[in-house]
Amino acid sequence: MRLRDEELIAAVQADAAELLVPKSAVAAAERLLSIAFRFLPCRAALVRHGTLVVAARGDAAEFVMTRASDEGPVLKGETLVLRIGGRAALELCDPADGLPFESIDRAALRLLGEGYAKVLDTLGVVTDAAEIARHALDK
Numbered sequence: 585m586r587l588r589d590e591e592l593i594a595a596v597q598a599d600a601a602e603l604l605v606p607k608s609a610v611a612a613a614e615r616l617l618s619i620a621f622r623f624l625p626c627r628a629a630l631v632r633h634g635t636l637v638v639a640a641r642g643d644a645a646e647f648v649m650t651r652a653s654d655e656g657p658v659l660k661g662e663t664l665v666l667r668i669g670g671r672a673a674l675e676l677c678d679p680a681d682g683l684p685f686e687s688i689d690r691a692a693l694r695l696l697g698e699g700y701a702k703v704l705d706t707l708g709v710v711t712d713a714a715e716i717a718r719h720a721l722d723k
Contacts, residue, residue: 586623586624586625586679586681586683586689587623588686588688589688592623592688592689592691592692593688593691593692593695595623596619596623596692596695596696597695599619599622599623600619600695600696600698600699601699602615602619603615603616603619603696603699603700603702603703604699604702604703606703607707608707608710608715609633609638609703609704609707609708609709609710610638610639610710610715610716612700612703612707613631613638613639613672613700613710614639616631616639616674616696616699616700617629617630617631617639617640617641617674618641619696620674620676620693620696621641621642623692624676624679624685624689624692624693625679625680625681626642626676626677626678626679626680627642627643627661627677627678627680628640628641628642628643628659628661628676628677628678629641629642629659629674629675629676629677630659630674630675631672631673631674631675631700632672632673632675633671633672633709633710633711634671634672634709634711636710636711636713636716638710638716643677659675659677660677661677661678662677662678662679662684662685663675663676663677663678664676664677664685664689664690664693666690666693666694666696666697667697668697668700668701668704669697669701669704669705671701671704671709672700672701672704672709674693674696674697674700676693
């Protein structure tokens with residue numbers, strides 16, 4: 585069951601510091617998805633840098649290292665998209681509990697997006713598929 589209201593925001597704030605630990609934007613994207621999945625379980629989730637999918641979870645895993653045809657959502661279904669500083673996007677699709685995404689879910693993702701934006705300010709946006717593949721091999 586998803587957390588709601590202030591409980592969700594407090595839990596996400598507590599874990600958002602985890603985003604600053606990784607040494608690459610791809611590793612931080614993986615961490616971002618891990619936190620998002622923990623608090624907002626869903627069928628699929630991914631992180632894009634522009635049109636390049638750099639990390640994915642659940643049914644979205646097949647999209648890693650693929651390019652979307654535009655900046656619109658890659659995932660189909662009940663989708664929540666968070667734009668991160670005009671450079672990246674986080675997409676969550678089909679909440680596991682079957683309930684629609686709510687404004688509190690968007691607020692929680694905004695907190696995560698702010699943390700990830702700091703990572704991108706420091707490490708830059710990944711646009712090289714080879715770098716993503718190297719990270720996948722290092723797991």
